[in-house]
Amino acid sequence: MIRVMLVDDQKDVRDGLSLMLSHDPSVRVVACCANGAEALEALRALDAAAGALPNVALMDVRMPIMDGIDATRRIHRVWPNVGVLILTTYDQDDYALGALAVGASGFLLKDAPARAIVDAVHAVCAGDAVLTPRVTKEVITRAIPEAAGSRGADMFSRLPPRELEVASLVAEGLSNAEIAARMSIEPTSVKRSVSRIISKLGLGSRVQVAVAWWRSGRR
Structure with a gap:
């Protein structure tokens, strides 16, 4: 069961997302919050009660009290196993893209079809990144601080050939399943490799x- 937290200041949006996700029996909405501060409070309460945390948070980027970027930054720092998928109204939103720099696993347009949203939840839960097709490498690069790639090629020279190949396929935007098919290995092996790469390079996510x-x- 994939546990999902919905974070949006508009109740009709939360209700619509909940309805979309309800059609997938493997997904369950476990919390609905109106802003980032409420999301953090809900996570703290679950943590304190030793409850199961959400696997994925669907997070609006622009909200009162605490926006999606600040909330994502704090969630990524305290609960790194909670994947954050940013929701925005247009795909060249620099504000939304900035969330990638603080640990978001990607973002989707709010008007994405229900199937795309459900698929994105599954992808983030599996450790993949999610980006809309129109987001180019140049736009992503502009959104991430220079520190993310400041060590350049030296970063990747530390990786053995197998991990170097995985890193190249991550850079192409392939999912774990697609990388596994390309390399003829198990998806679980890819997931472990991606985790090792992120750790070795000292980065925050596969997007970085x-x-x-x-x-x-x-x-």
């Missing part, structure tokens, strides 16, 4: 691995 790869000049 992709950005660092393109900044390094590798192709």
Whole structure:
């Protein structure tokens, strides 16, 4: 069961997302919050009660009291296993793209079809990044601080050949399942490799691995 937290200041949006997700029996909405501060409070309460945390938070980027970027930053720091998927109204929103720099696993347009939203929840739960097709490498690069790729090619020279190949496929935007098919290995092996790569490079997410790869000049 994939546990989802919905964070949006508009009740009709939360209700609509909840309805979309309810059609997938493997997904369950476990919390609905009106802003980032409420989301943090809900996570603290679950943590204190030793409850099961959400696997994925669907997070609006622009909210009163605490916006999606600040909430994502804090969630990523305290509960790194909670994947955050940012929701925005247009795909060239620099504000939304900035959430990638603080640990978001990607973002979707709010008007994405229900199937795309459900698929994105599954992808983030599996450790993949989610980006709308129109988001180019240049736009992603512009959104991530220079520190994410400042060590350039030297970062990747530490990786053994197998992990280097995985990193290159992450940079192409492939999911774990797609990388596994390309390399003829199990998806669980890919997931472990991606986790090791992120740890070795000292980055925050697979999105930042992709950005660092393109900044390094590798192709």
